[in-house]
Amino acid sequence: MTGTLYESAHAKINLYLHVTGRRADGYHLLDSLAVFAGAGDTLALHAGHGAAGAVSLDIAGPFGAGLAADADSNLILRAARLLRSEIGGTDRLDPLHIVLDKRLPVASGIGGGSADAAAALRLLLRAWPANVPRERLMALATELGADVPVCVDQRAARMGGIGERLDPAPGLPPCGLMLVNCGEAVSTPAVFRARAPVFTPAAALPAAWPDVAAMARDLSGLTNDLQDAACALCPAIRTVLDVLETAPGCRLARMSGSGATCFALFDSPQAAEAARAAVERPDWWVWAGSLFA
């Protein structure tokens, strides 16, 4: 290939997350409304070197340090390997090089790794001649992680199953969003293990919310069933939530996914930006803006 192709990998936010059951293999059944934030990583795809079908990776960006670029652990290279074996006929595939600009905190409940994996699948499908049916693409995504399927389209969706079942989200009003991470990584399996062994039924949601106030009112009657366990493992999350809840204009504050990142909803991106000064702390990552798409 010639030139450079780009994909953005946006943060996934779980506006609520109910654990509705548990499968025999230990994975949990979820009911969650996932939306995407303007915040994201960027992947750039260039011509590579070496054998046909080879994919190499460099990682830059504020959260790049400490994230290994090896084929066994990095979700981008795992996605590339999986897609290559799906396509077959490696000898006709150009070698490619990906540069990841890592702007999202790692292992933080906003699916940055999952978003990168999905973005890598989209990028490689633009560069390699392949016709992978959508059904197969979503199966590959599920194999990479429970959060990867929703990141393929990066569109708000109701997640079911272990994350692989996607249904349309209610219509969302324009709103402001703030994301805050206290700087401590939280392990997803550890949080699932630490949660109280109770299940919450799936939520009843309207077809659309007319405004942020109505959306926040309905969401406040729902829960993130992983939040208490994550706060017990990482008490700084409670501090972040306390600060967000008292920030001017905050309509709702909650943890996303298995943590530690928390989000707050505001009436507008301007209101979120205006509240930033009341929230910022030296060790915290704070992002203010709007939903993506």
Ligand SMILES: C[C@@](CO)(OP(=O)(O)O)[C@H](O)COP(=O)(O)OP(=O)(O)OC[C@H]1O[C@@H](n2ccc(N)nc2=O)[C@H](O)[C@@H]1O
């Ligand atoms: C909790 C959620 C909610 O969106 O978000 P994050 O905190 O990761 O952002 C996701 O379900 C996480 O998805 P993902 O991060 O892709 O998880 P995976 O790599 O598939 O699984 C990591 C581990 O989490 C646990 N796990 C994950 C998903 C699920 N539905 N049930 C589980 O029990 C399992 O212990 C699994 O081994």
Ligand SMILES: Nc1ncnc2c1ncn2[C@@H]1O[C@H](COP(=O)(O)OP(=O)(O)O)[C@@H](O)[C@H]1O
């Ligand atoms: N490209 C990547 N970006 C972030 N994390 C990655 C990546 N590749 C592999 N990982 C690993 O995936 C795990 C989950 O990361 P991430 O998706 O950022 O968090 P979460 O699932 O909590 O939202 C981390 O343990 C991390 O080391």
